[in-house]
Amino acid sequence: DQQVKQNSPSLSVQEGRISILNCDYTNSMFDYFLWYKKYPAEGPTFLISISSIKDKNEDGRFTVFLNKSAKHLSLHIVPSQPGDSAVYFCAAQYGSSNTGKLIFGQGTTLQVKP
Amino acid sequence: DVKVTQSSRYLVKRTGEKVFLECVQDMDHENMFWYRQDPGLGLRLIYFSYDVKMKEKGDIPEGYSVSREKKERFSLILESASTNQTSMYLCASSLPWTGYNQPQHFGDGTRLSIL
Numbered sequence: 193d194q195q196v197k198q199n200s201p202s203l204s205v206q207e208g209r210i211s212i213l214n215c216d217y218t219n220s221m222f223d224y225f226l227w228y229k230k231y232p233a234e235g236p237t238f239l240i241s242i243s244s245i246k247d248k249n250e251d252g253r254f255t256v257f258l259n260k261s262a263k264h265l266s267l268h269i270v271p272s273q274p275g276d277s278a279v280y281f282c283a284a285q286y287g288s289s290n291t292g293k294l295i296f297g298q299g300t301t302l303q304v305k306p
Numbered sequence: 307d308v309k310v311t312q313s314s315r316y317l318v319k320r321t322g323e324k325v326f327l328e329c330v331q332d333m334d335h336e337n338m339f340w341y342r343q344d345p346g347l348g349l350r351l352i353y354f355s356y357d358v359k360m361k362e363k364g365d366i367p368e369g370y371s372v373s374r375e376k377k378e379r380f381s382l383i384l385e386s387a388s389t390n391q392t393s394m395y396l397c398a399s400s401l402p403w404t405g406y407n408q409p410q411h412f413g414d415g416t417r418l419s420i421l
Contacts, residue, residue, distance in 0.1 A: 235415055
């Protein structure tokens with residue numbers, strides 16, 4: 193049973209426009225949500241996170257929005273740059289667990305065209 | 307800067323072999339994790355460890371075991387490799403949960419092919 197889902201395998205946007213990556217989850221007990229970016233032949237790198245008690249977190253060009261009633265979060269990249277082309281993974285975390293275990297979605301491949 | 311190092315970038319083994327994947331982190335992190343990444347399935351947790359000699363099964367532990375004899379090193383063992391274990395394997399480490407999100411830091415992965 194997939195607790196974290198990214199239903200769009202790929203997304204293509206023009207440089208300078210907004211990229212919106214979506215993620216849905218099923219478990220209302222998650223405490224944190226994270227986004228990771230992965231380039232080919234490299235490990236995922238942490239991008240941005242949001243606590244379940246917030247609805248928005250911003251870091252430069254990256255903003256994550258959380259809609260708890262819909263169990264949905266999204267990552268907005270504005271403006272998109274060709275260097276943003278990568279696979280983006282959404283992940284959820286239980287805060288009560290000391291291990292910080294993450295549950296990942298399937299990933300969305302973003303292509304930003306020059 | 308956190309450094310997670312996986313011993314091999316590419317590995318080719320034969321069916322039935324015992325395979326060892328090694329991971330070392332240099333930030334004194336308590337938590338360490340092993341994932342596999344497959345197309346369309348994302349990252350799936352195999353095993354994790356929250357202290358030396360402590361381990362817990364993740365979502366897909368079958369066919370795997372782990373060893374953590376020292377804090378900085380976490381090994382993944384394929385007891386008898388099979389072709390369905392051909393995958394990208396990723397190791398990660400993190401601090402323990404302190405009430406604030408502690409991101410996991412990943413190595414660059416080992417691309418394992420079982421022939």
